[in-house]
Amino acid sequence: MRITRPLIFAVSxxxxxxxxxxxxxxxxGAVTDEAHRxxxxxxxxxxxxWDEEEEDxxxxxxxxxxxxxxxxxxxxxxxxxxxxxxxxxNSPGRMPIGxxxxxxxYSDDTIAVEMERLRMFDSxxxxxxxxxxxxxxxxxxxxxxxxxxxxxxxxxxLSINFNGIVAVNGDYYPETKAGYIVxxxxxxxxxxxxxxxxxxxxxxxxxxxxxxxxxNQAAGVRGFLEQHQIVNGFFFGPALVMDGExxxxxxxxxxxxxxxxxxAAIGQTGPLSYILIAVNGRTESSRGVTAAELAEIMGELxxxxxxxxxxxxxxxxxxxxxVYNAKPQAERSVTDIIYFATATQQGK
Numbered sequence: 001m002r003i004t005r006p007l008i009f010a011v012s013x014x015x016x017x018x019x020x021x022x023x024x025x026x027x028x029g030a031v032t033d034e035a036h037r038x039x040x041x042x043x044x045x046x047x048x049x050w051d052e053e054e055e056d057x058x059x060x061x062x063x064x065x066x067x068x069x070x071x072x073x074x075x076x077x078x079x080x081x082x083x084x085x086x087x088x089x090n091s092p093g094r095m096p097i098g099x100x101x102x103x104x105x106y107s108d109d110t111i112a113v114e115m116e117r118l119r120m121f122d123s124x125x126x127x128x129x130x131x132x133x134x135x136x137x138x139x140x141x142x143x144x145x146x147x148x149x150x151x152x153x154x155x156x157x158l159s160i161n162f163n164g165i166v167a168v169n170g171d172y173y174p175e176t177k178a179g180y181i182v183x184x185x186x187x188x189x190x191x192x193x194x195x196x197x198x199x200x201x202x203x204x205x206x207x208x209x210x211x212x213x214x215x216n217q218a219a220g221v222r223g224f225l226e227q228h229q230i231v232n233g234f235f236f237g238p239a240l241v242m243d244g245e246x247x248x249x250x251x252x253x254x255x256x257x258x259x260x261x262x263x264a265a266i267g268q269t270g271p272l273s274y275i276l277i278a279v280n281g282r283t284e285s286s287r288g289v290t291a292a293e294l295a296e297i298m299g300e301l302x303x304x305x306x307x308x309x310x311x312x313x314x315x316x317x318x319x320x321x322x323v324y325n326a327k328p329q330a331e332r333s334v335t336d337i338i339y340f341a342t343a344t345q346q347g348k
Contacts, residue, residue: 074273077112079133083343086136088185088231090147092162093139093341101320106165110343111137113166115319120300121293123260124286126317126325127301128166128276130340135205135272137343140170140183140232142336147188150174152333155316156323163347164339167318168264168276171236172310172335179235180221183336187230192217196254197237199266199307202228207268207305209239212250232338234307240265240295241306249291255311257291262327264315265294266338267303275301276338278317278325286327310334 086093100108104115110133118125132138141162144151159167173181173188180198181188192198198210198217202224210220224230238253240246249257262281268274277297281288289297291308298306309315313332317324323331 074112074114074129074131077107077131080109083110083133084345085134086139086341086343088136090141090184090186092141093137093164093339094343094345095163095347096165096342097344097347106320108342108344108346110134111165111340113319113340115166115324120297121260121289122287123289124280124325125297126278126280128168128317128319128324129269130166130274130276132205132272132274132340132343134343135203135231137341138201138205138232138274138338139164139341140336140338142183143334147183147186148174150335152335154331154333155337156318156321156331158334158337159318159339160321162337162339163341164318164337165320165342166276166324167337167339168266168278169310169314169316169334170336170338171234172314173235174335176235180230180233181235182230182233185229185231189235192221193235195252196235197239197307199234199237199239199305200224200228200230201232201234203231204228205231205268205272207307209242209305209307211239212237234309236310237308238291239306240291240298240308241267241303244299244304246295246299249295253291255291255308260288260290260293261311262288262313262315263291263294263311264309264317265298265306266309267298267301267306269302269304274340275303275306276317277301278315280315280325280327283328309338 097108100106106113112131114129116127118127141158143153143158155167155169178191178193180190192214193212194214195212197212200208208224210217238249260281263279265277279289280286294308313329314334316331
């Protein structure tokens with residue numbers, strides 16, 4: 001068939017009309033099956049252009065679309081203003097509504113949780129996106145009857161005991177000698193550290209990270225206490241993200257930061273919005289990540305502040321009372337957890 005100028009003109013007009021109409025045929029934010037497939041299959045060159053001498057700091061980026069799709073829903077969640085906060089003590093959270101659980105989430109009128117599984121840095125990454133109505137729903141718990149107890153229990157079991165919807169292991173504070181260790185307003189230790197970073201959580205549920213150094217931390221704590229209360233304080237680290245900037249990891253930081261290992265972390269992504277992370281490691285299918293790689297992951301997931309928690313086989317993310325980061329190693333008992341609870345009055 002001979003291709004004439006009128007035919008070329010007609011085809012061009014038709015393509016322009018299709019380009020104009022197509023956005024209105026899909027709901028806002030929708031992704032076509034073909035686009036979704038290309039997101040899954042594409043390599044890094046399809047998304048990011050790097051300078052020729054610049055090394056890609058993110059590794060595989062195949063997880064990006066999943067993050068965007070999974071976290072988008074929570075940004076629109078709005079809770080009632082008349083939610084009754086939980087007490088700031090070591091009591092359990094309120095009972096969640098059993099039928100509100102799905103395979104990968106939970107929601108009621110005070111909390112929304114979305115779970116997802118990603119693949120980054122040749123490792124299996126397990127994420128919980130959480131949004132809560134009141135700061136009191138971000139809670140901590142320890143295994144013993146007293147805070148100075150060295151008793152341990154599984155993260156999943158502790159989550160059940162305290163009515164946690166989702167939980168991650170804490171910092172195993174009895175094994176360290178310094179740090180501002182506070183749990184639900186109860187003070188266990190008040191010491192600065194030359195070598196390790198601190199994470200303080202205030203009465204608004206906001207994260208404040210103080211980098212290592214006695215003088216820096218002493219001044220930081222003084223300034224913090226002039227405006228806030230320490231509701232929870234953690235001592236492990238290192239800092240992964242501060243004020244939206246991925247942090248460099250000191251080579252001499254404790255806990256083998258430069259070796260691929262199972263890791264756990266917590267981050268704040270906005271007001272009363274958080275992510276919990278567990279990365280599996282030490283297997284053929286999932287090598288684990290370095291602290292620097294974990295920092296990149298937390299930055300990619302939108303953390304404004306992010307902090308490394310106890311890792312190795314302690315790294316456990318529990319959802320609905322079960323280990324979410326399914327791993328071949330047996331679940332290790334820990335002294336403490338960080339968990340999120342409902343504040344609804346309708347649980348059963």
